[in-house]
Structure formats: structure tokens, C-alpha cells
Amino acid sequence: MTAPAPEPTLASRAPGAAFIFKKALISALVALVLFSLMIGIRTEAGPTGQLIYWTRFGDLAAMVGAVFGGSIIVELLRQWWGPVGTIRIVPPSVQKTLAVARRGIAPVLLIFTFLVPVIFYNQRYILDLGILVLTYVMLGWGLNVVVGLAGLLDLGYVAFYAVGAYSYALLATNFGLSFWVCLPLAGILAALWGVMLGFPVLRLRGDYLAIVTLAFGEIIRLVIINWQSLTGGPNGVTGIPRPTLFGIPLTPGDDGLAARLGIEFSTTHRIVFLFYLILALALLTNWVTIRLRRLPIGRAWEALREDEVACRALGINTTTTKLTAFATGAMFGGFAGAFFATRQGFISPESFTFQESALVLAIVVLGGMGSQLGVALAALTMIGGFELFRGLDQYRMLVFGVAMVLLMIWRPRGLIGHRAPTVFLRHSQAISSDLVKEGHG
Amino acid sequence: MSGDCILSVDRLTMRFGGIVAVNDLSFGAERRNITALIGPNGAGKTTVFNCITGFYKPTSGAMRLTHDDGRDIRLERLNDFRISKQAKVARTFQNIRLFPGMTALENLMVAQHNALMLASGLTFLGLIGAPSWRSAEKRAIDQATLWLDRIGLLERADDAAGNLPYGDQRRLEIARAMCTEPALLCLDEPAAGLNTRESAALSELLLAIRADHGVSILLIEHDMSVVMEISDHVVVMDYGVKIAEGSPQDVRDDPKVIAAYLGADEEEAIAVMESGT
Numbered sequence: 001m002t003a004p005a006p007e008p009t010l011a012s013r014a015p016g017a018a019f020i021f022k023k024a025l026i027s028a029l030v031a032l033v034l035f036s037l038m039i040g041i042r043t044e045a046g047p048t049g050q051l052i053y054w055t056r057f058g059d060l061a062a063m064v065g066a067v068f069g070g071s072i073i074v075e076l077l078r079q080w081w082g083p084v085g086t087i088r089i090v091p092p093s094v095q096k097t098l099a100v101a102r103r104g105i106a107p108v109l110l111i112f113t114f115l116v117p118v119i120f121y122n123q124r125y126i127l128d129l130g131i132l133v134l135t136y137v138m139l140g141w142g143l144n145v146v147v148g149l150a151g152l153l154d155l156g157y158v159a160f161y162a163v164g165a166y167s168y169a170l171l172a173t174n175f176g177l178s179f180w181v182c183l184p185l186a187g188i189l190a191a192l193w194g195v196m197l198g199f200p201v202l203r204l205r206g207d208y209l210a211i212v213t214l215a216f217g218e219i220i221r222l223v224i225i226n227w228q229s230l231t232g233g234p235n236g237v238t239g240i241p242r243p244t245l246f247g248i249p250l251t252p253g254d255d256g257l258a259a260r261l262g263i264e265f266s267t268t269h270r271i272v273f274l275f276y277l278i279l280a281l282a283l284l285t286n287w288v289t290i291r292l293r294r295l296p297i298g299r300a301w302e303a304l305r306e307d308e309v310a311c312r313a314l315g316i317n318t319t320t321t322k323l324t325a326f327a328t329g330a331m332f333g334g335f336a337g338a339f340f341a342t343r344q345g346f347i348s349p350e351s352f353t354f355q356e357s358a359l360v361l362a363i364v365v366l367g368g369m370g371s372q373l374g375v376a377l378a379a380l381t382m383i384g385g386f387e388l389f390r391g392l393d394q395y396r397m398l399v400f401g402v403a404m405v406l407l408m409i410w411r412p413r414g415l416i417g418h419r420a421p422t423v424f425l426r427h428s429q430a431i432s433s434d435l436v437k438e439g440h441g
Numbered sequence: 442m443s444g445d446c447i448l449s450v451d452r453l454t455m456r457f458g459g460i461v462a463v464n465d466l467s468f469g470a471e472r473r474n475i476t477a478l479i480g481p482n483g484a485g486k487t488t489v490f491n492c493i494t495g496f497y498k499p500t501s502g503a504m505r506l507t508h509d510d511g512r513d514i515r516l517e518r519l520n521d522f523r524i525s526k527q528a529k530v531a532r533t534f535q536n537i538r539l540f541p542g543m544t545a546l547e548n549l550m551v552a553q554h555n556a557l558m559l560a561s562g563l564t565f566l567g568l569i570g571a572p573s574w575r576s577a578e579k580r581a582i583d584q585a586t587l588w589l590d591r592i593g594l595l596e597r598a599d600d601a602a603g604n605l606p607y608g609d610q611r612r613l614e615i616a617r618a619m620c621t622e623p624a625l626l627c628l629d630e631p632a633a634g635l636n637t638r639e640s641a642a643l644s645e646l647l648l649a650i651r652a653d654h655g656v657s658i659l660l661i662e663h664d665m666s667v668v669m670e671i672s673d674h675v676v677v678m679d680y681g682v683k684i685a686e687g688s689p690q691d692v693r694d695d696p697k698v699i700a701a702y703l704g705a706d707e708e709e710a711i712a713v714m715e716s717g718t
Contacts, residue, residue, distance in 0.1 A: 299550055302547075309496075310538040
């Protein structure tokens with residue numbers, strides 16, 4: 001399939017129409033095979049246990065027809081609007097407005113995030129959701145260092161999240177260390193795990209790297225489940241201390257924050273505190289990543305993603321460069337894990353399944369690999385959007401899936417599909433995603 | 442070959458399984474000279490390059506690099522990035538290997554990685570924005586700007602390297618190699634795919650680089666006009682062995698070289714030459 005010419009003639013359209021028809025027919029055929037048993041025949045156990053079944057060929061025909069029609073519509077949309085990189089007829093004025101909007105979106109988003117606890121003070125649900133979104137924003141930014149900048153596909157990121165969470169939980173419950181002492185420790189321990197993972201996978205690329213990191217994520221989870229004496233196994237760790245405001249607990253007691261300030265105690269105080277805590281952690285991640293990108297180490301990460309052989313020819317130690325990327329990403333994952341533990345008060349291996357890794361990776365890919373703003377938007381869409389569709393009940397996943405597919409058709413390189421240079425002489429101009437490599441691991 | 446050699450390759454052999462790509466090759470590259478390595482396709486030129494620049498570990502043989510200060514470095518004992526970092530040997534590639542998604546300026550900044558890494562206090566000083574780091578970064582940008590100006594790409598400094606025309610990419614890759622401040626610059630077919638005018642500009646650039654920076658150049662090239670114009674010394678390879686070496690003029694008139702290029706027997710080639718003159 002080719003992109004349509006600027007002025008398509010009837011002649012050039014004709015093969016396109018045949019192509020679309022053929023494609024729709026194939027889609028309909030696949031749907032027929034798939035749905036003939038799923039929808040066409042309905043079975044149920046009868047009153048005496050025997051199998052009764054009846055056919056629903058009308059529904060089946062409707063479904064196949066819908067797939068046929070839908071396939072044609074999708075193809076037409078693709079041909080007319082096209083994916084990124086095809087000819088787009090957007091007037092310059094609109095493009096300029098979009099560029100202004102793009103510049104403005106980050107500060108507006110940041111100010112709004114700061115105001116969320118003020119605006120929604122009485123809506124616990126929104127605050128909780130905000131904390132959840134920010135946790136994933138932070139995880140996304142952390143993984144972005146590894147996947148987006150260094151181009152190393154990591155499917156086991158949740159392992160570092162788990163190491164951070166268990167580090168805090170175990171240090172706090174066993175040794176009574178405070179959150180603020182444990183936070184850096186959790187980061188350092190996770191970074192150490194990052195280096196430990198990094199060493200064996202240094203020689204691997206692409207698919208192989210992905211599989212080993214996936215296995216690493218599972219190993220950590222299985223160790224946590226089975227090392228009962230230390231981690232409590234599947235029962236998890238309970239009674240994890242809540243964070244304090246530099247030693248002042250957020251409790252109703254006499255020494256609590258509310259009593260000291262002379263205001264009435266409310267459980268919302270803690271939620272608001274947690275909200276600003278994760279916001280601060282996420283912004284720290286963002287700030288450090290933005291700084292690192294402009295330092296030689298960050299440029300080396302991106303160069304590694306672009307061409308590893310050229311890096312070696314320029315005297316860049318690819319081993320340490322990869323390890324620092326793993327360690328930095330893991331450290332942020334560890335911070336997020338420690339926050340998760342203190343927020344929940346209870347952690348168990350169930351929170352650290354592969355699904356979490358996949359979700360964070362989806363956020364990074366959807367956001368546009370390497371783009372900080374893109375990752376934040378993607379986390380908002382993925383986590384917030386998912387909650388938004390809650391009213392649709394069982395269709396929620398379906399709507400979500402369709403939204404993802406559409407996004408990948410129109411923006412195959414993510415929401416923010418261009419790269420901003422780290423240094424410039426005269427003017428910084430965005431680099432098209434077509435040129436930027438995705439890395440081979 | 443006598444004199445002051447920056448690089449002396451001694452009995453270099455490289456085997457891939459049963460195939461002998463380079464067989465018992467010895468040659469030297471004199472300091473501040475331009476040495477060309479030529480030969481028909483498949484003669485093993487790029488393999489020699491990959492051995493010198495640490496991408497292959499030679500089966501046997503020695504490669505000695507002597508710096509201006511008399512420091513001797515055995516290249517076969519170093520590997521990977523250390524060849525560039527410690528031995529100060531820079532290279533370019535036959536098929537251009539720029540960082541296409543980074544700007545021309547960024548490409549030249551990445552090349553100064555090791556110096557900048559130290560200046561940024563292994564990232565920590567840079568993270569807090571220490572003044573020493575800032576001035577080091579500014580110097581690095583000035584250095585990159587200087588090179589962009591020399592190769593005539595100052596106007597396109599902020600363009601993605603992948604968007605530059607082919608000839609510009611070739612020159613940018615040479616500038617990037619020079620930003621590592623090498624003692625020996627290895628160029629793998631720098632004139633490949635360039636037109637006559639661009640080839641002439643390239644020759645000029647290489648001569649200027651040698652004159653201004655005192656760098657020695659080793660190049661593989663098929664474009665004989667470039668080889669004949671700028672090289673001081675030519676080494677000819679065929680089937681992994683050296684078949685001739687000498688000044689461009691000597692090599693051009695060597696019957697063995699002509700035979701290798703024409704694919705004819707030695708006697709026939711001599712016959713052809715004699716009938717021609």
C-alpha cells in the first residue's frame with residue numbers, strides 16, 4: 001500500500017479500491033472463522049446436565065458484516081489521513097498554532113498537577129487516581145532512560161520497582177529506619193540490581209536482551225515468593241510505616257502534624273502529602289533525566305541507541321555506558337517502589353507481575369521513545385483513560401484496545417514522535433522520528 | 442621501509458575459519474604522511490583496518506603505534522574502544538556510520554566524549570552545573586563549531602545528520618573522527634560515492650588536516666585520482682598479501698599491480714604494457 005498522490009486521479013484510485021475490497025474480504029473471512037464458534041453456536045448445560053446448543057447465525061452475519069465494513073472504513077481513513085510521514089495537507093497557520101500549543105502543554109500540565117489537591121481536595125478518588133498516575137509517570141520516566149535514550153529493551157523493569165519496595169518495607173519493619181533514610185537506600189539497592197542485571201546482558205541485543213530482562217523480572221518475583229523467611233513469601237510484608245513529614249507523623253495523635261499546626265485532623269492530609277511526595281519524586285526524575293541528556297553520559301546513551309559500532313570507534317566505553325543507563329533507570333524504579341510501599345502500607349509479590357512491566361513499557365512506547373512530555377501524556381492516557389472508561393463495564397478493555405490500535409496507526413512512533421537536540425548553535429529544531437533509531441538493545 | 446613510522450604492521454595474519462583474509466602482511470605508515478592501502482575488492486583491506494582499529498583480534502602478528510612522545514603502543518593488545526581512547530587511532534567507515542537522529546553538532550560533541558566525561562567529573566560535577574564543566578562544554582562546542590566551519594557545514598549545524606546530503610555526511614564523519622584528536626586517522630574509502638568535484642574537495646580537506654593538525658593518515662581508497670594526488674606512500678594488497686609498495690608513481694607502473702587490477706596473468710599484463718608503450 002502506498003500513500004495517495006497529492007491529486008489522485010480515478011485511474012490511480014482504482015487499484016486502491018480493489019486492494020481495500022480484497023483486504024476487507026480477508027478480514028471478514030478471518031472474522032467468520034473466529035466467530036463461527038464463539039458467536040455462531042451457543043452452548044449451555046441443560047437442566048439434567050446434558051448439553052443443549054442453539055445457533056445464532058444472524059448475530060454471526062452481523063458481526064462478519066461489521067468487520068467487513070469496518071475494515072473498509074479503517075483502510076479509507078488510513079489512505080486519506082495516512083500515518084506519520086506521508087503527505088499531510090495542514091496549513092502553516094494551523095501548524096504554528098499547534099507548535100505554540102505543544103510548547104505550552106508542559107507548563108500548563110505542571111501547574112494543573114500542582115493544583116490538583118487544591119481543586120479536588122474533597123474527592124479522595126481523584127486524589128488517589130492522581131497518585132497512581134504520577135507513580136506511573138515516574139516509572140515511565142525511569143524506564144525511558146533505559147529504553148528511550150539508551151535503546152535497550154527492558155521487559156523486566158518491575159524487578160527494580162519490587163527491589164525498591166521490598167528494600168523500604170524490610171528496612172523499615174526490621175530496623176525501624178525512617179522513610180527518608182530508606183528512600184536513597186532503596187534507590188541504591190535497585191541501582192545495584194540494575195548493574196547486576198546489566199553485566200550478563202551486555203553482549204545481548206534486541207530480542208535476546210528482551211527475553212533475558214523478562215526472565216530477570218520473573219526471577220526477582222519468584223525469589224520474593226519463595227524466600228519466606230525474609231520476605232514473608234506470598235503473604236507479603238504488612239505494617240509498613242507511613243511516611244512522615246521529616247519526622248512529624250501525619251496521625252491524629254498529639255505529636256501529629258494536625259495537632260502541632262492546631263488544625264483538625266483529616267485523613268486527606270496524608271493523601272495530599274503522598275500526592276506532593278510522588279510529584280516531587282517524579283519531577284526529580286524528570287529534572288535529572290533532562291540534565292543527564294545534556295551531559296556527555298546522556299549523549300553517549302543516545303549515540304549508543306543510534307549506532308553502537310560508531311560509539312566504539314569514538315572511544316566510548318559501551319560497557320559502562322550501558323551499565324549506567326541500567327543503573328540510572330533502576331534507581332528511579334527503586335525510588336518509585338519505596339514510595340509504593342509506604343503508600344500501600346502492605347506489599348506482596350502480586351503487585352510486581354510482568355503485567356506491570358508491560359504497562360510501563362507501553363507507556364514509554366506510546367509516549368514516543370525518549371520524550372519526557374510524551375511519557376507523561378501516555379501515563380495520563382493509559383492510567384487515567386482506563387479509569388475514565390470504567391462506566392463502560394465489560395466494553396472497557398475493548399474501547400481501550402481500539403484506542404491503542406488507532407493511535408499506533410496514526411502515530412506509530414508515539415504521541416511525541418520527534419527528538420529535541422541536546423545542544424544547538426543557532427536554533428533548536430526538532431528531529432523527525434523517521435531519522436531517530438529505536439536501538440537494537 | 443625506514444624512517445619514522447607512526448604505525449608499523451608486522452607479519453599480520455587474520456583467519457576466519459579456513460579463510461585467510463590477511464596473510465603475513467607487513468607495512469609501515471610514516472609520521473605525518475598519507476599512506477594509501479589499495480587493492481581489488483576482497484583483497485583484505487578492510488580486514489586490516491578492522492585489526493588496526495580493534496574491531497577484529499588478529500590471529501597473529503604485531504601492530505606497533507609510536508606516538509610523537511616516543512610512547513609505544515601495541516595495538517593487538519588493546520581492544521574495542523581503547524584503541525581510540527588510549528592509542529588515539531580514529532576511523533571512519535566504508536558505509537557511513539553517523540548518528541543519524543542527532544544533529545551534526547551533537548555528532549561532534551559525542552566524539553569528544555572522553556574529554557568531556559572527565560570535565561563533567563564523571564557526570565557529578567555536570568549534574569550540579571559546576572563552572573568548570575560549563576567552560577569545558579563551551580570549549581567543546583567551539584571545537585565542534587571550528588570543525589563544522591572547516592567542512593563547510595556551519596549552516597547546517599543544527600540539522601539531523603541523517604538529513605544531510607551524502608557528500609556532507611562523508612565529511613562530517615571525518616570531522617567527527619578528528620574531534621577525538623587522533624594521532625592516526627584511518628579512512629575507509631572516504632571518496633566512495635562522491636563526484637569528481639567532491640573528491641577534489643576531499644583531497645584538499647585531507648591535505649589541510651595533515652598540514653594543520655600533524656595527523657598521520659591511513660586510507661583505503663578505490664578512487665585512483667584521490668590516491669595518486671594525495672598519498673605519499675601506497676601499499677597494494679591482493680588476496681590478503683602485499684604485492685607492491687612504494688610511491689604512487691612506482692606503484693602505478695608496477696606490472697604486478699596492473700595484473701591484480703586487470704585480473705590477468707603477470708606475463709600477460711607485462712605484455713599488455715609493453716605493447717602499449
